[in-house]
Amino acid sequence: MASTVVPFLCGGYTVIVDSLADQLARAGHEVEVLKFPFSSHHDELLEQMTALRLLDLTEHGDRLITIRFPSYLLRHPKKVVWFIHHHRGAYDLWGTRYQDIPLTPEGIRIRDSIINADRLGLSECHRIFSNSKVVAKRLKQYNSIDAEVLYPPLPQAANYHCAGYGDTVLYLNRLVHHKRQWLAIEAMRHVRTDVKLLIVGKADPDATAYVDELHALVHRHKLKDRVTIFDDWIDENRKCTLFAECLAAAYFPVEEDSYGYPSLEAHQSGKAVLTTADSGGTLELIIDGRNGLIASPEPIAIAAALDELYTNRARTQAMGEAGVARMRELGISWDHVLDRMLS
Amino acid sequence: MKILVANNCVPFVRGGAEHLADALTQKLIEFGHEAMLVRIPFRWEPPTKILDSMLACRLMRLQNVDRVIAFKFPAYYLPHDNKFLWLVHQFRQVYDLWGTPYQGMEETTENLSVRRSIIEADNTYLREARRIYTNSATTSDRLRRFNQIPSEVLYPPLLETSHFRFGEPGGYIFCAGRITTSKRQHLLVEAMRHVRTEVRLVVAGKSEAEGDAQQIEQLIRKFNLSSRVTVIDRFISEEEKATFFADSLGAAYIPFDEDSYGYVTMEAFYSGKAVITTSDSGGILQIVRHSETGYVAEPTAQSLAEAMDRLYEDRAAARTWGRAGYDLIQNMGLTWEHVIATLTAE
Numbered sequence: 001m002a003s004t005v006v007p008f009l010c011g012g013y014t015v016i017v018d019s020l021a022d023q024l025a026r027a028g029h030e031v032e033v034l035k036f037p038f039s040s041h042h043d044e045l046l047e048q049m050t051a052l053r054l055l056d057l058t059e060h061g062d063r064l065i066t067i068r069f070p071s072y073l074l075r076h077p078k079k080v081v082w083f084i085h086h087h088r089g090a091y092d093l094w095g096t097r098y099q100d101i102p103l104t105p106e107g108i109r110i111r112d113s114i115i116n117a118d119r120l121g122l123s124e125c126h127r128i129f130s131n132s133k134v135v136a137k138r139l140k141q142y143n144s145i146d147a148e149v150l151y152p153p154l155p156q157a158a159n160y161h162c163a164g165y166g167d168t169v170l171y172l173n174r175l176v177h178h179k180r181q182w183l184a185i186e187a188m189r190h191v192r193t194d195v196k197l198l199i200v201g202k203a204d205p206d207a208t209a210y211v212d213e214l215h216a217l218v219h220r221h222k223l224k225d226r227v228t229i230f231d232d233w234i235d236e237n238r239k240c241t242l243f244a245e246c247l248a249a250a251y252f253p254v255e256e257d258s259y260g261y262p263s264l265e266a267h268q269s270g271k272a273v274l275t276t277a278d279s280g281g282t283l284e285l286i287i288d289g290r291n292g293l294i295a296s297p298e299p300i301a302i303a304a305a306l307d308e309l310y311t312n313r314a315r316t317q318a319m320g321e322a323g324v325a326r327m328r329e330l331g332i333s334w335d336h337v338l339d340r341m342l343s
Numbered sequence: 344m345k346i347l348v349a350n351n352c353v354p355f356v357r358g359g360a361e362h363l364a365d366a367l368t369q370k371l372i373e374f375g376h377e378a379m380l381v382r383i384p385f386r387w388e389p390p391t392k393i394l395d396s397m398l399a400c401r402l403m404r405l406q407n408v409d410r411v412i413a414f415k416f417p418a419y420y421l422p423h424d425n426k427f428l429w430l431v432h433q434f435r436q437v438y439d440l441w442g443t444p445y446q447g448m449e450e451t452t453e454n455l456s457v458r459r460s461i462i463e464a465d466n467t468y469l470r471e472a473r474r475i476y477t478n479s480a481t482t483s484d485r486l487r488r489f490n491q492i493p494s495e496v497l498y499p500p501l502l503e504t505s506h507f508r509f510g511e512p513g514g515y516i517f518c519a520g521r522i523t524t525s526k527r528q529h530l531l532v533e534a535m536r537h538v539r540t541e542v543r544l545v546v547a548g549k550s551e552a553e554g555d556a557q558q559i560e561q562l563i564r565k566f567n568l569s570s571r572v573t574v575i576d577r578f579i580s581e582e583e584k585a586t587f588f589a590d591s592l593g594a595a596y597i598p599f600d601e602d603s604y605g606y607v608t609m610e611a612f613y614s615g616k617a618v619i620t621t622s623d624s625g626g627i628l629q630i631v632r633h634s635e636t637g638y639v640a641e642p643t644a645q646s647l648a649e650a651m652d653r654l655y656e657d658r659a660a661a662r663t664w665g666r667a668g669y670d671l672i673q674n675m676g677l678t679w680e681h682v683i684a685t686l687t688a689e
């Protein structure tokens with residue numbers, strides 16, 4: 001297996017790499033994981049892409065599974081890609097304020113080179129999987145490539161359990177602006193019940209100002225009796241306990257590519273997920289009223305949904321318990337992933 | 344500090360350098376650093392592929408890394424302005440192995456040019472490192488001799504030592520490690536034809552290639568040594584290994600011109616056992632000194648037989664030399680505290 005990584009930063013993709021390697025080894029395969037440091041700065045992309053192309057794995061292993069951009073440029077006769085996302089600045093974010101490549105003749109050449117390299121690397125693949133429908137759709141739209149959606153399962157599903165339904169809705173995720181923990185706090189100003197909100201997560205290295213802002217928001221609106229923020233990393237056991245005891249989980253990212261591990265962790269703990277209509281990947285998992293609620297991304301609408309979860313507990317529990325069946329329906333299991341990866 | 348440990352690799356193959364890289368990464372974390380191991384796949388056949396690997400390393404960009412600690416060619420080419428080397432070896436085929444049967448490449452015009460490029464790149468890029476440590480005096484000597492680059496020796500400690508223990512000298516010589524031609528277990532078996540005493544031999548380790556252990560077994564049958572020589576052709580656990588050492592008369596380790604003093608030698612000394620080695624074993628001779636910490640024989644069956652008989656007949660010497668070996672590695676600062684402090688220094 002091979003992936004590029006940003007050294008010392010964990011992300012969803014690193015969990016995918018490590019857990020897939022672990023599952024393959026458990027199934028009796030010999031697995032070697034190669035992680036290549038990769039800088040996403042536009043000025044350094046082309047040489048790093050060349051570096052991957054120069055490394056030769058053609059005679060090693062029966063199969064090469066590549067994960068993050070642009071590890072699929074590595075050469076192997078039986079190459080599979082589990083495509084997580086494009087270098088989005090060259091694709092869907094081109095022309096938006098998130099475009100990270102300058103609009104200069106050189107920038108345009110860099111973008112074109114990325115697109116050409118993607119075409120080359122992906123066209124060599126024996127199988128192309130994506131981690132969500134959103135990403136599969138982009139592959140179709142921008143690269144005319146058909147990808148099979150293969151949802152990433154939880155690394156350690158067996159660790160999760162349900163220990164009842166408390167009064168607290170759990171928002172567990174990295175603390176970064178586009179995950180919109182702030183929207184959850186804003187919503188708490190408008191709730192009418194005694195529902196509580198617990199925000200847990202580690203701040204991104206450059207997001208300390210955002211964390212201060214979240215604390216200030218709680219203070220300003222005098223919400224400290226009902227909103228708790230724990231801005232640090234928590235261990236696996238503590239996390240399982242929080243999910244086991246909560247009423248439901250909340251996740252309101254902006255246009256995220258995938259449903260996020262916390263949504264699966266909630267379901268595995270028998271808990272419903274409250275999300276918003278513009279959250280992207282969560283909408284592939286959550287069906288409104290069946291295994292969670294989908295609110296419009298406004299404080300008042302979210303507040304109503306939070307009250308609904310708190311008041312109508314039988315329904316909240318039933319939605320939580322429907323989560324595992326929904327995951328099965330989508331093929332979110334390691335058996336399925338391994339079966340497809342090795343096909 | 345955020346430290347990237349860089350090594351190269353051949354996928355699905357692991358040896359001493361891989362274990363050292365794993366151990367360093369783990370110990371850096373234990374000592375409170377953030378550490379990550381990067382392994383660059385390396386291919387040397389056909390030789391022009393070597394240039395691709397070298398170029399690939401130069402083209403990588405390291406973001407969010409405070410220090411690089413690199414082990415081997417070509418991983419030490421990774422560009423970083425705070426790079427330390429803990430050099431295990433260069434690409435020996437173009438240096439000390441050039442002109443020997445281990446050269447591994449024909450002297451074509453193309454290959455000669457590959458060789459020149461490697462030497463020139465070493466001369467240029469090795470100097471980028473802020474500090475250069477090597478794993479042995481042998482490696483340092485080569486670096487000075489071939490590239491005129493000075494370095495300091497930083498001996499790699501054993502990852503875990505607490506399970507090794509002293510025991511009274513027993514009746515067998517213990518030879519641990521992978522069974523392979525270059526480690527010459529076959530020579531020890533042949534030596535057993537010539538011993539005069541009741542000394543026995545135990546060879547334990549997974550054979551590298553299928554034929555390696557069979558060759559040894561054939562020798563044993565041929566010379567009718569099965570009551571005196573035991574071969575355990577499988578991976579043995581650390582605990583088993585420690586017990587074999589503790590109950591042995593002494594250890595034997597006779598690789599051909601090894602770069603370093605060898606983990607096996609250290610394991611023997613941690614168990615308080617004298618080590619038999621040969622005069623052409625390279626780095627082993629740095630810590631196995633004749634009549635001090637072991638017995639340095641000639642690389643012949645007769646000479647090795649004399650060494651084994653000597654330990655068998657003079658158990659007091661076997662015990663004394665073994666304990667002296669233990670003291671030697673303690674006094675040499677072969678500890679992880681020392682290594683981590685050195686490699687994370689400003």
